[in-house]
Amino acid sequence: MNPTSPTSPAPSRPWLAHYGDRIPRDLPPPSHPHLPALLREAASRHAAQPAFTTCMPNGMHGSLSYAQVDALSDAFAAYLRGVIGLAPGARVALQTPNTLAFPVVAFGVLKAGCVLVNTNPLYTPTEMAHQFRDSGAEALVIVDMFAHKLEGLLAQTAIRKVIVAQVPQFFPAVPRAVIRGVMRWWNRVLPPIGVDHVRLEQALDEGAAALQRDGTLLTKGLEGVGHDSLAVLQYTGGTTGTSKGAMLSHGNLLHNVDQAFAMGSSHIEPGKEVVLTALPLYHIFAFTFNLLCFYVAGSRNVLVPSPRPIQNLQRAFDNYRITWVSGVNTLFNALMNEEWFTAFPPRHLKAAVAGGAALQGAVATRWQQITGTRIAEGYGLTETSPVVCFNPIGGTLKPDSIGIPAPGTDVRLVDDDGHPVPPGTPGELAVRGPQVMQGYWQQPEETARTLREGWLHTGDVAVMDADGYFRIVDRKKDMILVSGFNVYPNEVEDAIATMDEVLEVAVIGVPDDKTGEAVRAYIVPQRDGLTEEAVRAHCKRLLADYKLPRSVVLRKELPKTPIGKILRKDLKAELGLSPAASASPQARAGARP
Amino acid sequence: MLTELETRLLGVMMMVIMLGMGASLTFKDFRIAFRKPQGILVGLACQYGIMPLLGYLLATLLGLPPALAIGLILMGCMPGGTTSNIFAYFSKGALALSIMMTVCSTLVAVAMVPVLLTSYSQLMGLPSEYSVPAGNVAQVLVVLIVPTVLGMVLRKWNPNVGATIELIGGFLGIVVILFLILTWVPRNHQLLATTPAAVYAASIGLGLIGMALGWGLSRLLRQDALRSRTIALETGIQNGPLAVLIVLLTFQGEMQQQVLLIPVLYSLFIVLTSSAVTVWFRRITTREALARDRAKVVGAGVAAG
Numbered sequence: 001m002n003p004t005s006p007t008s009p010a011p012s013r014p015w016l017a018h019y020g021d022r023i024p025r026d027l028p029p030p031s032h033p034h035l036p037a038l039l040r041e042a043a044s045r046h047a048a049q050p051a052f053t054t055c056m057p058n059g060m061h062g063s064l065s066y067a068q069v070d071a072l073s074d075a076f077a078a079y080l081r082g083v084i085g086l087a088p089g090a091r092v093a094l095q096t097p098n099t100l101a102f103p104v105v106a107f108g109v110l111k112a113g114c115v116l117v118n119t120n121p122l123y124t125p126t127e128m129a130h131q132f133r134d135s136g137a138e139a140l141v142i143v144d145m146f147a148h149k150l151e152g153l154l155a156q157t158a159i160r161k162v163i164v165a166q167v168p169q170f171f172p173a174v175p176r177a178v179i180r181g182v183m184r185w186w187n188r189v190l191p192p193i194g195v196d197h198v199r200l201e202q203a204l205d206e207g208a209a210a211l212q213r214d215g216t217l218l219t220k221g222l223e224g225v226g227h228d229s230l231a232v233l234q235y236t237g238g239t240t241g242t243s244k245g246a247m248l249s250h251g252n253l254l255h256n257v258d259q260a261f262a263m264g265s266s267h268i269e270p271g272k273e274v275v276l277t278a279l280p281l282y283h284i285f286a287f288t289f290n291l292l293c294f295y296v297a298g299s300r301n302v303l304v305p306s307p308r309p310i311q312n313l314q315r316a317f318d319n320y321r322i323t324w325v326s327g328v329n330t331l332f333n334a335l336m337n338e339e340w341f342t343a344f345p346p347r348h349l350k351a352a353v354a355g356g357a358a359l360q361g362a363v364a365t366r367w368q369q370i371t372g373t374r375i376a377e378g379y380g381l382t383e384t385s386p387v388v389c390f391n392p393i394g395g396t397l398k399p400d401s402i403g404i405p406a407p408g409t410d411v412r413l414v415d416d417d418g419h420p421v422p423p424g425t426p427g428e429l430a431v432r433g434p435q436v437m438q439g440y441w442q443q444p445e446e447t448a449r450t451l452r453e454g455w456l457h458t459g460d461v462a463v464m465d466a467d468g469y470f471r472i473v474d475r476k477k478d479m480i481l482v483s484g485f486n487v488y489p490n491e492v493e494d495a496i497a498t499m500d501e502v503l504e505v506a507v508i509g510v511p512d513d514k515t516g517e518a519v520r521a522y523i524v525p526q527r528d529g530l531t532e533e534a535v536r537a538h539c540k541r542l543l544a545d546y547k548l549p550r551s552v553v554l555r556k557e558l559p560k561t562p563i564g565k566i567l568r569k570d571l572k573a574e575l576g577l578s579p580a581a582s583a584s585p586q587a588r589a590g591a592r593p
Numbered sequence: 594m595l596t597e598l599e600t601r602l603l604g605v606m607m608m609v610i611m612l613g614m615g616a617s618l619t620f621k622d623f624r625i626a627f628r629k630p631q632g633i634l635v636g637l638a639c640q641y642g643i644m645p646l647l648g649y650l651l652a653t654l655l656g657l658p659p660a661l662a663i664g665l666i667l668m669g670c671m672p673g674g675t676t677s678n679i680f681a682y683f684s685k686g687a688l689a690l691s692i693m694m695t696v697c698s699t700l701v702a703v704a705m706v707p708v709l710l711t712s713y714s715q716l717m718g719l720p721s722e723y724s725v726p727a728g729n730v731a732q733v734l735v736v737l738i739v740p741t742v743l744g745m746v747l748r749k750w751n752p753n754v755g756a757t758i759e760l761i762g763g764f765l766g767i768v769v770i771l772f773l774i775l776t777w778v779p780r781n782h783q784l785l786a787t788t789p790a791a792v793y794a795a796s797i798g799l800g801l802i803g804m805a806l807g808w809g810l811s812r813l814l815r816q817d818a819l820r821s822r823t824i825a826l827e828t829g830i831q832n833g834p835l836a837v838l839i840v841l842l843t844f845q846g847e848m849q850q851q852v853l854l855i856p857v858l859y860s861l862f863i864v865l866t867s868s869a870v871t872v873w874f875r876r877i878t879t880r881e882a883l884a885r886d887r888a889k890v891v892g893a894g895v896a897a898g
Contacts, residue, residue: 058759059752175753178760318619319752343625 015404015468020395023262027407029434030254034225036111038254038296043070046271046298054100054168054303059315060179062171064100066298069107072170072204074218076108079207082217084139084161088113088224091135091233093159094282095119095128096143098303101165101200102281103291105141108207110231110250113221117233117245118282122562125149127243132157135233135245135441141165141200145183147193154195162197167305169200227251233441234284236382245441246383253288255434256385259406260293263378263387266394267350268324273299274348275324276316278307278331280562284386285355289326299324307564310334317341321348328356330504330564333363336370337503337526345371351393355380357565358472358490360497361400377402379472383456385435389470400494401469402462409433411470413462418452426473429462430455461488478568480509480517482546487519489568492549495542496521501530506558506566507549510575518550522571525554594781594850594857599773600841603834606769608740610675611699613762614692615744616755626693632824635814636673636694637701639807639828645669645709647803649717655791660851663714663723665795667852668836668859669803670709672698676770677830679763680867684874686823694827699737706730723852729842733835774861788854796858800866804829818881822874830867833860 016025032038043051047067055061064072080086092109094116096102109116117135119128121143128149132140139161142150147164154162168179184190211217231253233245261268275294279286281303294301302320307313313335316322325346327335332354335341352367352375359377367375376393379402380386388411391403405411412420413427421427436456439447450457461473474488481487489507496505504524512518521535532552539548559570595603626633648669652662673695681691707727714724744762748755778785807828811821836856844852 055752056756058756059748060756061752172753174757178757182760315752318621339628340621340625343628344621 013405013410013468014464014466018392018396018404018467018469019407020392022266022394023392024407027255027258027262030227030251030258032254033227034110034222034229034250035231035253035292036107036222036225038257039073039107039110040070042296042298043067049271049298050300051295052100052103052301052303053320054098054171054305055316055319056168056179056305057312057315059319060168060171060175061319062100062168062175064104064170068170069103071208072104073107073111075204075207075211076105077111077207077221078211078217079203080108080112080114080139081221082210082214083203083206086112086114086138088221089115089230090139091115091117091137093117093119093132093135093137093140093142095121095123095140095146096165096282097121097167097305098277098281098286099143099165099167099169099305100171100303101141101143101169102303103295103301104170104204105163105165105200106281106287106291111218111222113223113225113229115230115233118235118284118287120280120282120562121146123149125153129153129156130243131235131245132159134243135235139163143167144193145189147195147197148191151194162195163200163203164193164197165200225250227254228438230438232287234287234382244443244446247438247441248284248385249438252385252435252437253292255408256288256387256406257292257296259408259435260289260387260390261297262407263376263390264293264324264351264353264393266392268297268299271298273297273323273350274302274321275299275326276302276304276313276320276322277326278304278313278316279326279328279356279564283356283562284382285380286326288385288387289353289355294324307331310338311340314338314340317346322346323348323350324352325349326353326355328564329354329359329363330357330560330566332359332367332375333504334564336363336366342370349373351376353378353390355386358493360494362494362498364399379403379470381431381456381458383437383450383458384431384433385437387435388431388433396467396469398465398467398469401465401471403470404468405431405470406433406435409435411464412455413464414455414457418457423466424463426461426463428476429458429460429470429472431458432456478508480507480519482509482512482517482519483515485546487547489519492519492521492539492543492547495539496523496535496549498542499530499535499538501526501534504558504566506568506571508568508571508577510551510577512550515546515550519547520551520553521549522553522555522558524557530554594784594853595777595837595841599777600838602769602773603837604736606766607675607737607832607834607838609769610762610766611737612740612744612747613759613766614675614678614696615741616748616758616762617692618696618741618745619748620745622689622693626689631814632687632690632816632820633693633697635811635816636690636824636827637698638814639810639824640673640694640698641670641701641705641709643806643810643828644671644799644803644831645713647806648799649713651795651798651802652717655795657791657795658851659719659723660848661792661795661855662717663719663725664836664840664852664855665799666713666717667710667725667839668799668831668833668856670706670713671831671833671836672702672706673827674830674832674863676766676864676867677827679767680826680830680871681823684822684826684871685878686826686874687820688823690820691823691827694824696741699734699741699832703731703734706734722848725839725843729839733838733842736838737835770864774864777857777861788858792854792858796855797862797866799859800829800831800863801870803831804866804870819878822877826867826870826874829870830863831859833857833863836860 043066051066053063168176231250232248277290376391378390389402391397410432492507503526509517559567648666804825808825811824
């Protein structure tokens, strides 16, 4: 997709030797013209099988079969096009946690030829307004729990239709009534909605009727849609902090589905898998990996609306034969602190996949001891749909490594001037491949800064070993400069995380009179009695002196993103430091300690 | 003292509550609970160590006549009450522990209750016409255990049905208790007025002192503050309706009315005392949580300074 530019010759791909027999060296262009074609084919192949099950913390559940998802998403597409009259390419925002409404609406938007704008349900009204305005969304599907946040906000946006979904959407009548009763009268999380809206059921009824009247409604909407057409606007804070929409095309996502499959095909049996989706689907990792890939594979997808507290996952593990689970470091860690999980680990589990944040070595080792399966760590970004690198599950898994690039992907490490660094040297990771976004929505300057000569510059510092496996050293902006030496917080966090007494840890740099910056560790202890001295003594055995934490702060919890990534920038903000304040020019990628 | 309708309601209520409790449990929950059985063992020690002894001591110290004494001892020998879980929930206690204690003490009751009942009756020197046959105890317990297991099976068969029954069980339990209290008290105010103080002391004291001793013993056996409070409530709250049903099954006529007095009064007052204790415990739990929050900030300040 990205033509090789004369200034950046195709780098060698030393990692191809590790593809083994099952991973194709290169992938042919996806055979489907757009995502709806892929989704329809999966639905017709697995029609009667369960596609999605939402599992509530008390075990109440509702399911949709492939045929039902197909029919309902058709109806929703028809509603968007035929009832409210959206044009192809119009943006439709979706703001729900993991519920049965999510796949129905998301697939419906794509089938209508419209653009899906995934939106975090926990956003504040200010953040919502920014995202709706920026994307120019014309319709919004929002979960009823958060619809009250729309008051006074819609007038600032182009939204002309609000459709309200429920957490127990498509559940059988009795559990649905019970859940809604508990939410309304007991938890009091269903405040009255003060804006004009329609219920999702009603929209689906109207859409189904419109489809009856005009059977060509859906084919017409997709006439001009191809690989280069925009499919999803996926917002990301990115490295600069202002939220911007990564433009992911049908081609980007189709390619990345194929690429992700290449990663796990040895452990995915079509029609047989049960995948646990605890990560939010509005996040690109779960969106592509859990939602798209496992739908195409005919799997049953168990959706958990909220994985916090982690006990919410207990009934999902109890009641379903989970074979795949995707997660982030904090989720795996939290699971392994639950007795119900460690005493009876899932027996049918085949593999776990980690992304979103660095997987700590200690967590990966314990996971293997407990479940007998390995966590394959991958690496990706919103801007790359997301998969860039992966540890091939059927091949060599390297600990502390993000693995090797996906088929058809070029990865290289560059210095500040954009020149490739010598092998074994840390450099900023740059990606080129069919999964790389088209750019940031209406942000030509940001796009030009990030996408240069066909390469996406990630802001992550990595090193490559002789086999072509990559290891993320850290975020460029998180590096700590102690007396002129680079300290990567990940390395210090990893060392501290190997202590049994430590539940979670985050490391940041703080200004220091003597050394410029000093290492500070924030620790959530596993049990009482952890002391600063013990932490330092432990680190002294593993780390050079300049990497030792100067101060240790014990806390009850650490700030995290919705998917559970620990937010170092929030810890810095608590101290009044700007997120990137510590990254002095010398501390940039490429400099060696 | 109790109408036919009230007796029936009691039986149905217990079955519904136990059905709901069973539906909240999986077979795995049991296996997990028994991997670290200390909490449950401490609870059982409180349940069957403290309470029957307390019943016996109170009966002796207050010099109760045989009919009242057997009622009090019977009350002391009962397994944990099904309502204790509702109180554990509202007091922000360790809910899983509470449910497990109730279920386990109910299961072992088949063996424990007849043994303890006979021992303490003999110790007290009660006449033989006041003895409770083991068969009667077992018969009533089966009525409790069957719905519990049925609930667990239903949950396994269909989690939607299980979770619905769980909620309905808890809800109906509260409604029936309130209905029984609100209808019973006005009709029996004369009985309440003529009952001697010693009987009140026994009926109220069994629950309150039991809670205090349960708390003390679990602290002594190194349970943390939160679990100790849970065990305290669980110890003090006996299965009153179960005792009532056993009495109805065992005794007849005037004697039945006499033996019934303490179980009925206990059942009435335990709802009130547990509610008060629950409010108190809830405040302590909240205060502890806040204190932990504050400790965090101070700790961070010290480390930062």
